[in-house]
Amino acid sequence: MTLVPKVIGLVYLSFSIACCDTENNIPDAPGIPSIATYFGTKGRYEEVNPYLINDILAVNETLPLLPSTDCRAVHLTAVIRHGTRYPTTKNVKKMRHFYDLVLSSASDWMQNVSLSQWEMWYTEDMDGRLARKGQEDHTHLAQRLAKSFPTLITEQNLRSGRIKMITSSKHRCVNSTIAFKRGLMTYFNIEGEEFDHEVNDALMRFFDQCDRFIAEVEKNKNALMEVENFHSTPEMKRVFEKIADRLKVPYSAITADMAEAAFYFCAYAFAIKSVNSPWCQLFDYADAQVMEYADDLKHYWKRSYGHEINSKSSCNLFHDVFTRLDKAAFDHRSGQVSEAVTVQIGHAETLLPLLTLLGLFKDITPLTADNFAKQSGRAFRAGRIVPYAGNLVLVLYDCPEGSRLETRLNEQPLMLPKTDTYFPLLEEVKRHYAELLQGCDQKAECALPHVRPQTAV
Ligand SMILES: *[C@@H]1O[C@H](CO)[C@@H](O)[C@H](O)[C@H]1NC(C)=O
Numbered sequence: 001m002t003l004v005p006k007v008i009g010l011v012y013l014s015f016s017i018a019c020c021d022t023e024n025n026i027p028d029a030p031g032i033p034s035i036a037t038y039f040g041t042k043g044r045y046e047e048v049n050p051y052l053i054n055d056i057l058a059v060n061e062t063l064p065l066l067p068s069t070d071c072r073a074v075h076l077t078a079v080i081r082h083g084t085r086y087p088t089t090k091n092v093k094k095m096r097h098f099y100d101l102v103l104s105s106a107s108d109w110m111q112n113v114s115l116s117q118w119e120m121w122y123t124e125d126m127d128g129r130l131a132r133k134g135q136e137d138h139t140h141l142a143q144r145l146a147k148s149f150p151t152l153i154t155e156q157n158l159r160s161g162r163i164k165m166i167t168s169s170k171h172r173c174v175n176s177t178i179a180f181k182r183g184l185m186t187y188f189n190i191e192g193e194e195f196d197h198e199v200n201d202a203l204m205r206f207f208d209q210c211d212r213f214i215a216e217v218e219k220n221k222n223a224l225m226e227v228e229n230f231h232s233t234p235e236m237k238r239v240f241e242k243i244a245d246r247l248k249v250p251y252s253a254i255t256a257d258m259a260e261a262a263f264y265f266c267a268y269a270f271a272i273k274s275v276n277s278p279w280c281q282l283f284d285y286a287d288a289q290v291m292e293y294a295d296d297l298k299h300y301w302k303r304s305y306g307h308e309i310n311s312k313s314s315c316n317l318f319h320d321v322f323t324r325l326d327k328a329a330f331d332h333r334s335g336q337v338s339e340a341v342t343v344q345i346g347h348a349e350t351l352l353p354l355l356t357l358l359g360l361f362k363d364i365t366p367l368t369a370d371n372f373a374k375q376s377g378r379a380f381r382a383g384r385i386v387p388y389a390g391n392l393v394l395v396l397y398d399c400p401e402g403s404r405l406e407t408r409l410n411e412q413p414l415m416l417p418k419t420d421t422y423f424p425l426l427e428e429v430k431r432h433y434a435e436l437l438q439g440c441d442q443k444a445e446c447a448l449p450h451v452r453p454q455t456a457v
Pocket residue numbers: 051060061062063064412413
């Protein structure tokens with residue numbers, strides 16, 4: 001500590017008052033790591049909407065306007081990813097390996113970046129749990145949505161059960177759901193009420209129940225070949241070497257898992273504690289872009305366009321959404337809409353297949369191990385699409401000329417493929433998705449092709 005200038009001591013002191021759910025003595029600086037936009041699915045929601053940094057309850061008042069002032073909002077469906085979480089047990093193990101390496105072979109580097117007092121505070125029992133920041137992600141999102149849709153997210157609708165909440169059974173999702181409800185209760189200034197939610201894994205964790213996806217993608221190493229191949233490209237090798245050079249350890253010590261763990265030390269410190277950790281100094285912009293691409297490749301092949309079954313495994317969720325929109329449109333014409341708002345809380349792995357099925361963020365050229373440079377302007381950047389608390393919001397309006405559908409992703413206007421407006425007619429949207437609406441049978445899609453029903457002997 002004697003080498004650390006006094007001023008750092010002061011910064012550290014004020015920081016430890018401002019934060020801390022976990023005790024430790026990191027000399028982290030408050031602030032945003034310069035590479036924060038490259039954290040992919042470990043990225044903060046505020047990176048997508050930077051105006052939230054100044055005012056977390058701000059909503060964008062200059063979004064595109066409805067074609068007519070005679071339109072009335074009749075239903076809203078939101079599919080939301082859980083909030084900021086701690087690393088999973090698997091990732092904490094990787095982080096511990098990397099930490100052990102640095103501790104035993106790079107103590108000089110730790111000293112140089114003021115990490116010599118740092119204690120390893122990531123533990124396996126964190127198990128991907130929702131962080132306090134993750135609860136806030138949801139309480140704040142709930143309040144911003146209530147502000148944005150004041151005729152749908154109302155106290156009356158909440159009290160009369162017309163706001164329905166459905167969640168994945170994972171603790172981080174259930175806790176996000178609870179935090180979301182708390183956000184609404186705070187917004188409407190209601191105390192001591194209980195509002196139900198439903199747990200539904202068939203809808204929110206469909207990927208666990210799709211045999212074909214499990215066999216052909218999840219358990220099939222070849223399915224993620226591009227991800228594996230990317231590790232031996234010159235771009236990726238350069239990142240490994242630069243980390244080794246900074247730490248002054250042999251090149252052979254830095255594997256893909258080690259580099260990933262190093263990136264996590266930077267990303268999680270920022271996501272969970274809003275600090276710019278000295279671990280971030282292991283990466284520059286160029287390195288972070290390569291790390292982001294490695295993560296995007298994984299999501300592309302495991303959850304998105306890489307394999308057709310990835311998106312087809314979400315057929316039930318797709319039908320669920322459109323059936324609800326139809327019902328709301330019908331109910332509205334014949335009196336009252338019984339479900340004004342549906343909030344569905346799941347995972348990045350829930351949202352990505354659904355967005356893929358809808359044909360969104362599709363690049364002309366697939367993401368592969370050998371086209372990193374060509375893909376620098378790609379649409380498929382998971383960190384922009386599904387950061388923590390990433391959300392797809394569909395709003396149905398009754399207009400003089402019929403029902404219109406507005407789509408927002410992360411509170412920004414989103415244009416569905418083949419439309420040229422942010423408020424297409426629902427009938428037009430349904431025409432574009434006619435093939436899926438008439439087919440997309442999850443049971444058939446998820447059946448293993450070569451497994452035949454057992455015939456009784
Ligand atoms: C608000 O939304 C509009 C339309 O998408 C966009 O052009 C503008 O940049 C957004 N404002 C902020 C502060 O992000």
